[in-house]
Amino acid sequence: MNDLERIVAIEEIKRVKARYFRGVDCGDAKLVRGILADDCELDYRGCCTDPRSGRDFLPTMNVVLSGSASWSAEGFAKAGIVSVHQGCNADIELTSATTATAIWPMSDRLFLPAGAPFSQMIGYGYYHETYVKVGGVWKIKTLRIERIRVEVQ
Secondary structure (H helix, E strand, O other): OOHHHHHHHHHHHHHHHHHHHHHHHHOOHHHHHHOEEEEEEEEOOOOOEOOOOOOEOOHHHOOEEEOHHHOOOHHHHHHOOEEEEEEOOOEEEEOOOOEEEEEEEEEEEEEOOOOOOOOEEEEEEEEEEEEEEEOOEEEEEEEEEEEEEEEEO
């Protein structure tokens, strides 16, 4: 893989992650499923747990999803939760012409409906991901969230 191919691959992976964030925040399951590998594994265990206190603010989010068809926007919608994600400064490593790893620093805000125990959860951490190129298109193969801080208001 030459330098130009590397740069193009990295930019394509960045667009995949941007679509993931947009799809999650807009509740667009079709968009999210479209950027996931068919046999993906998405590990959301601990995604709402503050590592300092050990408190899990949304324990129902502790799931591992297997396969792109398993991703659903219904969890947030049913709970009345609105999310806003921001990711930046990706550390992307191409491990072959068709595989890559990435660590995405991120922050997110989850807005909860009236009557919830808190109105907003603000989280900081990292997405650890692997990617695979399938049919000329980069897809998320695995995903795991590592939290470094969680706050609620």
